[in-house]
Amino acid sequence: MSEPLTGGCHCGQVRWTLTSDPMWGGHCQCTNCQKFSGGGHASNIVAAKADFDVSGDMSSYEYDADSGNHMTRYACGNCASPIYGESSGNPKGVVIRVGSMDDPAGFAPKAVLFVGSGHAWDTVDSGLPTFPGMPQR
Numbered sequence: 001m002s003e004p005l006t007g008g009c010h011c012g013q014v015r016w017t018l019t020s021d022p023m024w025g026g027h028c029q030c031t032n033c034q035k036f037s038g039g040g041h042a043s044n045i046v047a048a049k050a051d052f053d054v055s056g057d058m059s060s061y062e063y064d065a066d067s068g069n070h071m072t073r074y075a076c077g078n079c080a081s082p083i084y085g086e087s088s089g090n091p092k093g094v095v096i097r098v099g100s101m102d103d104p105a106g107f108a109p110k111a112v113l114f115v116g117s118g119h120a121w122d123t124v125d126s127g128l129p130t131f132p133g134m135p136q137r
């Protein structure tokens with residue numbers, strides 16, 4: 001595999017390391033991601049929880065998604081930067097915010113999800129496949 005990915009929050013209190021390659025990466029325009037990002041979409045990588053090591057004081061927020069999955073979102077307890085999330089639908093995975101990476105330039109998005117709730121002003125890479133909701137796996 002390539003070098004471990006590293007990242008953290010804006011104030012530097014939260015730090016993370018991922019020692020395996022991400023399984024997937026993409027943009028999501030669902031209404032939850034709009035709220036949590038404060039923008040038109042969130043950009044995420046999905047990775048193995050067992051290979052994700054995170055340290056620092058974080059706040060968490062839990063809710064039930066429309067899919068029926070129970071979601072937990074983690075953010076820095078000091079500067080409130082979103083860091084990652086977990087879903088009961090993928091207990092062995094974590095969804096890490098690309099903006100928290102030390103080098104987000106290395107992000108390789110594969111698709112745009114939930115374009116049905118995206119906005120005309122939120123233009124994301126038009127060369128990527130789009131899905132109206134969550135793609136079937």
Ligand SMILES: [Zn+2]
Pocket residue numbers: 009010011012013014076077078079080081
């Ligand atoms: Zn912070």
Ligand SMILES: [Zn+2]
Pocket residue numbers: 028029030031032033034042114
């Ligand atoms: Zn979303």
